[in-house]
Amino acid sequence: MLGGLLAAAALLYFAAAVLMLTHLVGAATSLAARRAATAGLAGAVVAHLAHDALRWAGTGRGPFAGIHEGLSTLALLVAGVALGLRLRGGRLETLGVFVAPVTLTMLLAAQGADARPSTPLSGALLGVHVGSTILGTAAFTVAFALAAAYLVQEREVRQKRLRGMFQRLPPLEVLDVASYRSIALGLPALTLGIATGLLAGVQEAVGRGVPIASWRHYLALGVWAVFASVLVLRAVAGWRGHRAAIGTIVGYASAVAVLFGYFVRGAGR
Amino acid sequence: MTAGVVVVGLNHRTAPVEARERLAVPPEGLEDAARAVAALEGVREAVVLATCNRVELYAMGDETGAVAAELRRHLQARGGAGVTLYEHRGEAAVRHAFRVCASLDSLVVGEPQILGQVKEAVAAARAAGVLRGGLGRVMARAFQAAKRVRSETGIAEGQVSVASVAADLARGIFGDLVGRKVLVVGAGKMALGAARTLARSGASLLIANRSFERAAALAREHGATAHPLTDLGMLLQHVDVAVCSTGASGYLLTRHDVATAMKARRGRGLFLIDIAVPRNVEPAAGDLDSVFLYNVDDLERAVAEGGQGRAVAAAEAERVIAEELSVFRVEEQAQRSAGPTIVALRRRFQEAAAAELERSLGGRLRHLPEGDRAALEAMLDALTNKLLHAPTTALKEAAGSAEGDEVLRAARSLFALDAGPAEITRVRAQGEVTPQAKAGNGR
Numbered sequence: 001m002l003g004g005l006l007a008a009a010a011l012l013y014f015a016a017a018v019l020m021l022t023h024l025v026g027a028a029t030s031l032a033a034r035r036a037a038t039a040g041l042a043g044a045v046v047a048h049l050a051h052d053a054l055r056w057a058g059t060g061r062g063p064f065a066g067i068h069e070g071l072s073t074l075a076l077l078v079a080g081v082a083l084g085l086r087l088r089g090g091r092l093e094t095l096g097v098f099v100a101p102v103t104l105t106m107l108l109a110a111q112g113a114d115a116r117p118s119t120p121l122s123g124a125l126l127g128v129h130v131g132s133t134i135l136g137t138a139a140f141t142v143a144f145a146l147a148a149a150y151l152v153q154e155r156e157v158r159q160k161r162l163r164g165m166f167q168r169l170p171p172l173e174v175l176d177v178a179s180y181r182s183i184a185l186g187l188p189a190l191t192l193g194i195a196t197g198l199l200a201g202v203q204e205a206v207g208r209g210v211p212i213a214s215w216r217h218y219l220a221l222g223v224w225a226v227f228a229s230v231l232v233l234r235a236v237a238g239w240r241g242h243r244a245a246i247g248t249i250v251g252y253a254s255a256v257a258v259l260f261g262y263f264v265r266g267a268g269r
Numbered sequence: 270m271t272a273g274v275v276v277v278g279l280n281h282r283t284a285p286v287e288a289r290e291r292l293a294v295p296p297e298g299l300e301d302a303a304r305a306v307a308a309l310e311g312v313r314e315a316v317v318l319a320t321c322n323r324v325e326l327y328a329m330g331d332e333t334g335a336v337a338a339e340l341r342r343h344l345q346a347r348g349g350a351g352v353t354l355y356e357h358r359g360e361a362a363v364r365h366a367f368r369v370c371a372s373l374d375s376l377v378v379g380e381p382q383i384l385g386q387v388k389e390a391v392a393a394a395r396a397a398g399v400l401r402g403g404l405g406r407v408m409a410r411a412f413q414a415a416k417r418v419r420s421e422t423g424i425a426e427g428q429v430s431v432a433s434v435a436a437d438l439a440r441g442i443f444g445d446l447v448g449r450k451v452l453v454v455g456a457g458k459m460a461l462g463a464a465r466t467l468a469r470s471g472a473s474l475l476i477a478n479r480s481f482e483r484a485a486a487l488a489r490e491h492g493a494t495a496h497p498l499t500d501l502g503m504l505l506q507h508v509d510v511a512v513c514s515t516g517a518s519g520y521l522l523t524r525h526d527v528a529t530a531m532k533a534r535r536g537r538g539l540f541l542i543d544i545a546v547p548r549n550v551e552p553a554a555g556d557l558d559s560v561f562l563y564n565v566d567d568l569e570r571a572v573a574e575g576g577q578g579r580a581v582a583a584a585e586a587e588r589v590i591a592e593e594l595s596v597f598r599v600e601e602q603a604q605r606s607a608g609p610t611i612v613a614l615r616r617r618f619q620e621a622a623a624a625e626l627e628r629s630l631g632g633r634l635r636h637l638p639e640g641d642r643a644a645l646e647a648m649l650d651a652l653t654n655k656l657l658h659a660p661t662t663a664l665k666e667a668a669g670s671a672e673g674d675e676v677l678r679a680a681r682s683l684f685a686l687d688a689g690p691a692e693i694t695r696v697r698a699q700g701e702v703t704p705q706a707k708a709g710n711g712r
Contacts, residue, residue, distance in 0.1 A: 157441060157561050162434065162571045171444035173538055238535030241559040 002054055009047035010107060013079070016040030017100035024097050024168055038086045041096060045079050048107065052076060064130035071110035071259070077138040079103045082145075091170040092178070098145035109259070125196060133193030137255055139186025140227065144252035146179035147245035154242060176241055179248055180234060183227050190227070194220050219258045226251035274362040274407055275333050277340035278318075278325030281376045283353045286566050290547035291348035294319035295516045299393035307399035309339040314404040316394040318369070320386045321459075321546040321565045322376060324349075327366065329404040333358040363407050363597065367590045370408075370415035372424070376569040377431070378583050379424035382459065384415050410600075414593035421589055423582040431459055432466040434571045435542050435563075439467055439510050442540050442561055447471030450508040453493070454501065454521065456483055457514030459544050464512050465491060475508060477501055479515065505530035505539070512542040513549035520551045527554040534559075544568065607668035610677050611661050613686040618657055622649045 019037035026033065052072055056062055063073040082096040082103070149169055156166040169175075197217060230247040233239035239247065279289065294302045299317055306315035306326050314329040326344065330336035337356050344354060357365045368374045372383045391408045394400035400408075419425055436446075443449055449472040453464045456478055468474050474493030478484035481497045488495035496504055498515075505511060505527070515521055522541070527550070531539065541562045543550040548564055555562030626649055630642055637645070660680065667676035681687050 153441070157438070158555075160563070160567045160571065162438065162441070163574060166441055171440060172442050174444040176538075234536075238532075238537075240536035241538060243536075243558060 002051055002058070005047050005051035005054065006107075006111070009044050009051060010104060012040050012044030012047060013100055013104040013107065016044055017097065017104065020094070020097040020100060024094050024165055026164070037096070038083075038093075041079065041083050041086060041100065045076065045083050048072075048076050048079065062127070064127045064134065066126075066130065068110055070130040070134050071106050074134045074138055074141075075103045075106035075110065077134065078106070078141045081138070081142055091168060092174070094169050095142070095145045095149060098148045099141065102141055102144070125199070129193055129196035129200065132189045132196065136186040136188075136190030136193055137259075139182045139189065140223075140248075140252050140255055143179045143182035143186065143248050146175045146182060147248035147252075150175040150179065150241070150245040151249075154245075172241065176244060179244065180231070180240075183230055183248065183251075187224070187227050187231065190220075190224055194224055216258060216261055219254065219261060223251060223255045223258055226254055272359050273313075273329045273331055273333060273336075273403060274327070274366075275330065275336045275340060275356070275358050276325055276327045276362045276365055277337055277344060277354055277356045278323055279344075279349065279352055279354055280323035280325070280374070281566060281569065283355055286546060286548060286564055288349070288352045289322070289324060292319070292324040292344060292352075293546050294324065296389060296393075299390055300397040303390075303394040303399050304397045306340070306343060307397070309336075309343055311336045311339060314394075314401055315399045316390050316404060316408065318387055318390040320383065321544065322569070323369070323374075325369070327362070327404060327407075360594070360598070363411075364590065364594055366407055366411045367414045367593060370411040371418040371586055371590060372415070373418070373583060373586055373590065376566075377572040380430070380572075381419075381425060384412065388412065406601075406604075407597075410593065410597045414590055417593065418586045418589050422585040424586050430462070430466075431544065431565075431568045431572055432463040434568055435463040435510075435512070436466045436470060438561075438563065438571075439472075439540055440470070442538055443509055445471070449473070449510065450475060452477060452504050452508040452511040453487075454478075454498070454511060454513040454549065455515030455545065456487055457544065460512040460514035460542075461487070461491065463542060463544070464493075467510060468492075472510070475504060477504060502526060502530060506533040509538070510540045510542065512544065514543075514545045515549055517545070517549055518547055521549040522554060523551045524553040524557070527551075527560055528557055531557055531560060542568070603665060603668035603673065606673065607664045607677060610680055610686060611664055614660065614664075614680065614684055615653075615657055617684055617686065618653045622653050625649075 016037050019033055019040055023033045023037055052063065052069075055069075061069055063069055078099055082099040086093040086096055150172060152165065153169040153172055153175060156162070156169070157172065170178075194217070197220065226247065230239070230244055230251060233247070234244055279292070281289075294317060299319065302317040302319070303315050306312060306317055306328060309315075309328070311330040311332050312328045313331075316327040318325045318327065324344070326340045328336050328340055337358060341354055341356070344352075365374070370384055370387050372378060372380050375383055387408070391400065391405075395405070439446060439449070439451075446467060447470070449467070451464050451467045451472045452475045453460050454477050456476075464474055468491070474488075474491055475496060476484045476488045476491070476493045477496040477498050477500060478487070479498045481495065484495035484497070487493070501521070505522070513521060527539070527541070536559055538559045538561065541550050541554065541560065543562065544565045546565060550562060550564075552562070552564070554560060626646060630637065630645075634642075634645075664677065664680060667673050
């Protein structure tokens with residue numbers, strides 16, 4: 001049952017991604033393709049939600065219990081945002097194109113992640129650590145999608161192609177400001193996630209006599225520094241638009257690298 | 270008549286804006302430009318049409334090949350070296366003029382500005398005294414064809430304009446335009462049109478012009494604020510969109526100017542619309558971060574893409590042009606066949622009037638002072654013209670109809686226009702005898 005739901009969610013995410021892409025880059029706006037994409041995404045979210053709920057009921061491990069559950073929750077959260085934007089209508093709905101492949105990757109990656117808790121944290125503190133990290137990463141995923149859409153839209157404007165994608169993607173400044181806000185929302189959450197992660201490091205170091213910070217902590221701090229720089233440079237040096245979008249994408253790539261680290265090195269140090 | 274018409278030029282299809290701006294003629298220079306073309310060897314009449322999209326020299330002369338070569342040399346000497354020029358002669362040139370006026374040759378088929386621009390070019394040529402009969406008739410008929418095209422076809426319906434594309438672009442960059450600031454630099458109609466469209470979406474207008482008085486007048490008219498052009502650098506730091514359309518011959522805004530403004534803007538996006546030819550904004554400014562620069566070609570290409578659905582209307586318009594051309598052909602034919610008769614009739618009347626005047630002033634009226642003699646002469650001229658007006662019009666009209674030949678023959682016979690010198694002498698003698706005889710009888 002769980003396997004079936006997972007396969008259905010993955011297939012529907014894939015189909016929705018293809019349909020949304022077709023709708024975005026197609027020469028003519030097809031209402032049918034647009035509706036099918038939204039229906040596909042909605043189906044994927046429902047299957048995904050059902051899968052996670054059944055797993056919770058079966059294993060007793062909640063959405064923030066560990067990296068396995070956390071990643072799946074993250075994917076669901078981001079897909080939920082994309083679905084909300086599509087149901088609301090307007091040009092921001094096109095963000096789904098950038099979000100759906102990421103969601104699919106996260107969902108599949110979650111299956112490979114170690115189901116055991118990756119930190120010595122437990123109880124509420126583990127929930128806060130995983131929950132805030134996931135919220136921060138979800139916000140960064142949205143910021144990444146907005147930044148990617150910004151670069152595509154900017155290219156359309158600069159190359160003077162004012163039909164098709166230009167008319168379907170949101171205005172540049174809307175993308176820029178929304179990306180900034182997503183980072184501003186995600187950074188405090190990630191700060192909390194890193195702080196609780198470091199606390200776990202301290203607990204472990206005290207208990208086992210190992211260094212407080214692991215390579216994952218350093219990478220996480222690197223991600224934090226990149227996103228913090230995007231915000232600071234925007235305020236101080238007027239880094240907006242193109243530069244901010246590049247910074248956001250670099251920051252997100254490093255966040256993905258941290259997550260990837262979990263699979264390369266497992267839950268250990 | 271159409272045989273002598275020649276047009277040589279370049280347009281948006283044959284030359285990029287970089288080439289067109291080298292040959293641009295400001296509106297106030299059209300008269301001199303037409304005079305210069307008319308002074309070329311073999312050219313009798315001339316019109317210079319210079320818009321953002323085209324520079325065309327229309328001329329009338331006997332040797333169209335030689336005239337075309339002269340026009341080419343003239344354009345090449347003025348900065349058109351290395352530019353591909355097109356050329357039409359005879360009826361092809363007339364057809365081209367018709368299509369240009371009807372905006373069928375425009376990048377944005379159906380755009381309304383071109384007709385006004387041709388009218389200005391024709392007015393300038395008339396003012397310069399280099400547009401009289403033949404070419405003037407071509408242009409008058411071209412205006413008529415253009416009016417028919419606009420009223421009888423759907424070519425202007427659902428028109429996507431440069432202004433609406435500029436507004437779409439501004440929305441694509443900024444989203445909501447409420448509270449945005451739009452600066453108009455110069456006083457071009459197209460720039461003001463684009464700015465007004467943006468203002469209707471909630472943006473506020475600022476107008477900067479070399480003449481502050483003009484800026485102030487336009488600002489009053491459009492509910493904008495007026496600024497001197499010297500404030501341009503400062504204004505650029507605060508506005509979101511700048512529409513430039515001044516007649517400046519060099520760059521009004523260099524890359525450095527824009528880069529300086531962008532530093533002060535702290536990265537806020539700036540949309541520059543440069544619809545001037547020659548261009549007002551250095552193209553390299555468009556490479557700067559968060560600066561989006563569109564010139565007249567970019568905008569019009571976008572407009573043209575938006576108007577591809579008007580192909581059916583354009584086909585109808587081509588049919589109207591073909592009809593107008595054949596009407597014009599018939600008229601010209603009539604003009605040619607009625608011409609000698611009208612000229613002979615006029616000469617006959619003028620000679621009779623002159624002879625009578627001379628006789629009277631040498632006889633009974635010899636006491637008249639100089640001023641009265643001139644007045645009498647003017648009165649006779651006016652009378653001749655008045656008497657000739659109706660038959661001249663009738664002859665022109667008849668020449669184009671089925672019974673044209675009969676009417677022309679009747680006129681020549683009634684007024685003895687085909688009479689040889691001997692007969693004319695006889696007629697004159699009769700004319701001279703009769704009054705003398707009357708005078709004799711009266712004594």
